[in-house]
Amino acid sequence: MLVSILHRVSGDGMAVAGLAVLLWWLGALASGPEAYATFQGWMWADLSALTWSGAEIFYSIIKIILKIVVIGLSWAFFNHLCSGLRHFVLDLGAGYELGANKMWSIASPIIAILLTAGFWAAILYL
Amino acid sequence: MGNGTSLGKVRGLGSSHEGAHHWLVQRFTAIGNVVLTIWLVASILMLPDMSYGTWSAYLSGAVPATAMVLLIICVFWHAHHGLQVLIEDYVHTAGNKFATLALLNLAAIGGAAAGIFFVVRIVMTAQGDAAAEGALAELQNSMGAR
Numbered sequence: 001m002l003v004s005i006l007h008r009v010s011g012d013g014m015a016v017a018g019l020a021v022l023l024w025w026l027g028a029l030a031s032g033p034e035a036y037a038t039f040q041g042w043m044w045a046d047l048s049a050l051t052w053s054g055a056e057i058f059y060s061i062i063k064i065i066l067k068i069v070v071i072g073l074s075w076a077f078f079n080h081l082c083s084g085l086r087h088f089v090l091d092l093g094a095g096y097e098l099g100a101n102k103m104w105s106i107a108s109p110i111i112a113i114l115l116t117a118g119f120w121a122a123i124l125y126l
Numbered sequence: 127m128g129n130g131t132s133l134g135k136v137r138g139l140g141s142s143h144e145g146a147h148h149w150l151v152q153r154f155t156a157i158g159n160v161v162l163t164i165w166l167v168a169s170i171l172m173l174p175d176m177s178y179g180t181w182s183a184y185l186s187g188a189v190p191a192t193a194m195v196l197l198i199i200c201v202f203w204h205a206h207h208g209l210q211v212l213i214e215d216y217v218h219t220a221g222n223k224f225a226t227l228a229l230l231n232l233a234a235i236g237g238a239a240a241g242i243f244f245v246v247r248i249v250m251t252a253q254g255d256a257a258a259e260g261a262l263a264e265l266q267n268s269m270g271a272r
Contacts, residue, residue, distance in 0.1 A: 012212050015205035022201075023237055026194075026244035029182050030251070036178040044176070077163065084156055091153065122171050 003105045007083040010076035018073045042066055074119055079112035148207060155204035162197040186252030191245055198241035206234035 021043065028039035045063035052060060086108050089095045095104060169190070173180050184190050209230050217223045 008208075008212070011205075011208045015209050019202065019205055019237060022198075023241055023244070026241055026248070029178065029185065030244040030247035032251075033178045040176070077167070081160070081163070084160070088153075088156070119167070119171070126171075 003083050003086070003108060006079055006109055007087070010080040010083075014073060014076045014080060017069055018076065021070070021073065043070060071116075071120070075112065075116045078115040078119070079109060082108040082112040082115070148210075152204065152207045155200050155207070158196070158200035159204055162193060162200055165193055166197060182248055182252060185245065186249045191249050194245050195242050198238050198245070202234050202238035202241070206230060209234075 024039055024043070028035040042063060043066050045067065047064065047067065050056075050060040050063060086095070086104050089104075095101055169184070170176070173184060185194055210227065213223065213226045213230065217226050
């Protein structure tokens with residue numbers, strides 16, 4: 001039940017927010033260094049350099065939300081990948097035994113969280 | 127044909143004659159997505175940074191550019207089918223359902239077309255830069271020779 005809900009949430013979340021970010025990223029790459037700097041300034045803002053006065057407060061809040069969106073999209077990717085691979089196995093007609101089914105329904109979201117953590121660890125520390 | 131249970135309402139109507147194709151395409155594109163998105167994630171991890179220079183140079187290569195175009199087609203197709211199922215599950219009024227599905231088709235096809243155009247432009251910008259550099263070097267050579 002939970003795996004099914006998470007599969008749909010992560011999939012449709014990526015379909016809406018993920019593809020929008022993908023298109024903005026590619027569009028910025030296609031438009032040149034200035035457009036790319038704008039993209040990076042919003043989607044991957046330096047949180048230690050945010051300003052908190054006047055209208056800037058509004059922009060700073062959006063930049064924090066966008067950082068959560070990016071991290072959330074990385075989780076959505078790994079979650080959808082894991083539960084999707086589980087679906088492939090179930091489509092083959094395998095893995096319906098109660099024990100095996102329960103085990104992988106618990107394992108797939110946990111593996112997804114571990115992969116997400118590993119992905120960011122690799123980006124930040126490698 | 128009964129009018130009681132959900133099964134009773136559809137019993138005797140025969141096959142809907144559609145649905146299997148949608149189901150299969152969702153799987154075919156899922157297989158493509160596994161390969162192509164793992165390529166993209168591996169590229170993000172293995173390239174030195176996320177800068178404009180690194181990625182515009184990388185994506186202007188023949189293989190990465192082709193992979194990105196394939197990724198756009200495969201992912202948008204898969205996302206279209208996923209959102210279609212979401213709409214069919216939650217939007218029941220005939221008019222609203224038609225309108226949201228029409229909007230989804232426009233967004234998915236338009237988005238994919240834009241993405242492919244962006245990749246083409248990234249490749250052509252890189253080639254234009256290389257050609258300009260070549261012409262500049264040639265000009266400098268000819269001026270130096272004089």
